[in-house]
Amino acid sequence: MTDVDRQIARSSEYLDRTRERSASLNARRRKRQGTEIMTRVGRIAAADIAIVIAAIVVGWFVPLGIGGAMLVMGALIAATLLLAIFPLTPDVKPEALAQTPLKQLPLKTEQWLETQRPALPAPAQTLVDRIGVRLEGLAPQLQTLDEQEPAAAEVRKLVGEQLPELLKGYARVPIALRGLERNGKTPDQQLADGLKVIDDQIAGMSAQLAEGDLNLLATRGRFLEIKYREDGVGGSN
Numbered sequence: 001m002t003d004v005d006r007q008i009a010r011s012s013e014y015l016d017r018t019r020e021r022s023a024s025l026n027a028r029r030r031k032r033q034g035t036e037i038m039t040r041v042g043r044i045a046a047a048d049i050a051i052v053i054a055a056i057v058v059g060w061f062v063p064l065g066i067g068g069a070m071l072v073m074g075a076l077i078a079a080t081l082l083l084a085i086f087p088l089t090p091d092v093k094p095e096a097l098a099q100t101p102l103k104q105l106p107l108k109t110e111q112w113l114e115t116q117r118p119a120l121p122a123p124a125q126t127l128v129d130r131i132g133v134r135l136e137g138l139a140p141q142l143q144t145l146d147e148q149e150p151a152a153a154e155v156r157k158l159v160g161e162q163l164p165e166l167l168k169g170y171a172r173v174p175i176a177l178r179g180l181e182r183n184g185k186t187p188d189q190q191l192a193d194g195l196k197v198i199d200d201q202i203a204g205m206s207a208q209l210a211e212g213d214l215n216l217l218a219t220r221g222r223f224l225e226i227k228y229r230e231d232g233v234g235g236s237n
Contacts, residue, residue, distance in 0.1 A: 094164035127195035
């Protein structure tokens with residue numbers, strides 16, 4: 001096989017992985033959107049039924065008349081609009097991730113990452129998407145992990161503290177300076193390097209949880225050793 005053939009093969013493998021990752025992300029987004037739509041429809045139906053039942057009960061004792069019917073109709077419209085527009089869940093705050101129950105931490109972190117994604121450079125977006133896939137795979141593994149296990153503390157520190165801190169540090173860098181080199185790397189490059197480390201760490205954690213090797217997971221020392229900690233993505237020289 002020639003160098004050109006090997007390069008073509010590597011490019012083809014990369015495109016295949018990219019398509020698979022994109023398909024997985026799109027499927028997860030469609031699933032969440034479908035779940036949200038069904039939840040909204042269910043809440044609207046429950047609210048409207050409750051309003052109608054209340055109107056019927058009141059009508060047994062007090063004739064509603066045209067005015068009462070209009071009030072009921074207004075209540076139905078208002079309930080439908082409010083439940084259709086109002087968010088089902090409050091926005092995830094990065095400061096709250098450290099206190100989020102371990103079982104919910106991957107999902108909450110993934111939800112927060114999606115809100116941060118549009119403001120990131122393209123390479124970082126790709127890494128954030130990959131981390132989202134990792135978190136989705138990690139979530140079932142944490143359902144039976146005791147919060148008091150040392151391994152749980154390592155997962156929480158990486159996913160609930162270090163990952164949000166990396167993105168928050170990058171966000172503090174003025175947009176005009178994110179492409180300027182500092183200490184040998186631009187903030188964009190530092191961000192990508194940090195996300196790569198976190199992606200690898202989550203993959204390692206997931207593998208060790210799958211093997212039941214909690215002692216190794218707890219003693220590996222999950223403290224990030226990446227450049228942004230030293231000269232800061234958003235820090236000072």
